[in-house]
Amino acid sequence: MTIAKYLEAQKPAIMAALPRNIDVDRFTRIVLTAVRTNPDLLTCDPMSILAATMQSAQLGLEPGSGLGEAYIIPYKREATFQM
Numbered sequence: 001m002t003i004a005k006y007l008e009a010q011k012p013a014i015m016a017a018l019p020r021n022i023d024v025d026r027f028t029r030i031v032l033t034a035v036r037t038n039p040d041l042l043t044c045d046p047m048s049i050l051a052a053t054m055q056s057a058q059l060g061l062e063p064g065s066g067l068g069e070a071y072i073i074p075y076k077r078e079a080t081f082q083m
Contacts, residue, residue, distance in 0.1 A: 003035050006046045007053065017057040027057060031072070034064030040074040052081035059083075 007014070007028050015024040031053050035041045041049065052072045056063045061070035061083065071082045 003042070003046060003049060004032055006050065007031060010050055010053075014053060014057050017054050019060040022057075022060055022062075027062065030062045030065055031056075034072050037064065038072075038074065041072060041079055044074050044077055044079040048077075048079040052079045055081040 011024055011028060014028065018024055018027060031049075035049065049072065052063070056070050056072070059070070063070045063072045063081070069083070072079050073082050074080075
């Protein structure tokens with residue numbers, strides 16, 4: 001399963017974690033852009049990408065956006081959330 005399909009399948013959980021003012025479709029596109037711009041994330045365990053995505057969603061921060069609020073960083077085969 002691709003990361004895009006995995007995030008799509010988890011969209012209800014992501015939406016539940018996001019603050020009401022953040023659109024889930026926009027948020028998942030931002031996460032996918034972060035993954036596409038850092039090819040090392042494609043080698044990470046999809047569960048770790050989801051965990052980093054959920055941490056970002058819970059805090060209402062956009063990972064990898066131009067705002068520089070948060071990032072999803074690959075460490076070996078684990079994706080980690082960093083503010």
